[in-house]
Amino acid sequence: MSEADPSSVPVLVEVRRGAVVESRHRGAIAVATATGRTVAAVGDPDWICFLRSAAKPFQAIAVIRTGALERFTITDQELAIITASHNGEPEHVTTVAGLLDRLGLTPAMLRCGIHPPFNQAAARRLEGTPPTVLHNNCSGKHAGLLAGCLAAGFSTSDYDQSDHPLQTAIAQVIAAMCDVAATAMPAGLDGCTIPTWAVPLRAMAVGYARLFAHSPYPEESRRVAEAMLAHPELVGGTERIDTDLMRAAQGKLLSKVGAEGVHVVAVPPCDRFPEALGIAVKVEDGDSFRARNTVMLAALRQLGLLSAEAYTDLAARYSRPILTHRKQIAGGLRAVFSLASDR
Incomplete structure (x- = not known):
C-alpha cells in the first residue's frame, strides 16, 4: 500500500475560463472486479484513501450481521437510510425518527452531531428553527449502529469509540470486503465522530464489486444493495x-x-463484466462537487456503463459550466483522462 506521490498524481479535470486552463484537479481512478482483477486505472490504484461515507454499505453489513434487521423488523427503506448521506429532507428525518422510535430510543442517543440540512429547501423549511441531530446526513447510519448494539447486547453510550465491539466488527467487514488485512488499514476520525478507515483505491473498487458478487457476506451484501437500489431517494435526496x-x-x-x-x-454482473465491477475515484484536493462528479460521470461513460442520453443529462446537472453573476457562460470543466478497459 502507498500514499500518493504529489509529483505523479495525474490531472483528471481541467477548469477552463475562455480558452485558458485556469485550474486543474488531480486524482486517481481504479476499476476492479469482485475477484480482484484490475480492469483499468488512472494514477496509482494503490493510493491509500479514507473511505469516509463510502464505508456506509459495509457498516450496514456489520449491522445486519448482529441480527438487528430481524429483531427490529427493519424495512428496506430504513436499511437504505442506514447507508445514506442524506439531505435532511422531511422523508429522511421521518424515516430515521421512525427507526429510533421502534428501537425505543430518542434522537439524543445519536452521537453524530448537528448540522443544517444539505438540501437548501429543507433548510429553509425550518424557518429559523435550529436543525436537530436528525438532520445530520449520517443520522440514519447512527440509528443503524444503535440497532446493531441493541441486537448484539453491546453498550449504546460509546458506540462511536474505536475500541467498541461494533466498530471492531465494522473494521473486519471492511477488511474482508476489500480484501485487505484489518491491521493494515489506517484509522481516522470521521466528521460524524465514528472511526473511518483507509484502504487502497483498488481495494475500494473490489469491495464495492463484492456487493454484487463473491462477497464474504453474500446475504447481507444482497440486502444492502437491494435496499439502496430500491430507494435511491433515501441514499442521497x-x-x-x-x-x-x-x-x-x-x-x-x-x-x-x-x-x-x-x-x-458498483456494477452488477453483466455480459461484459460477469464478475461484477467496482469503480473508485479520489480527487486529490478533496473537491466533492464539480471535479468528483465530472470524473465519475466521464469514467462511467468511457467504460460504456452510462448511455449518451443519461451522461448528457447528468453532466448538465453535476458538471455545470462556470457562470458569471449574470448567468453568462464563462467557462467549463473537462475530463482529460483516458480510461480504457480490457474488453
Missing part, C-alpha cells in the same frame, strides 16, 4: 448525484459518495 445516478441507470449501477473527493460505484 433531491439534487444528489447518488440518487440521480442510480435512477438514471435503472438498477445497473449502485453509487455512494464519500467526503474529500471520494466516489465509488
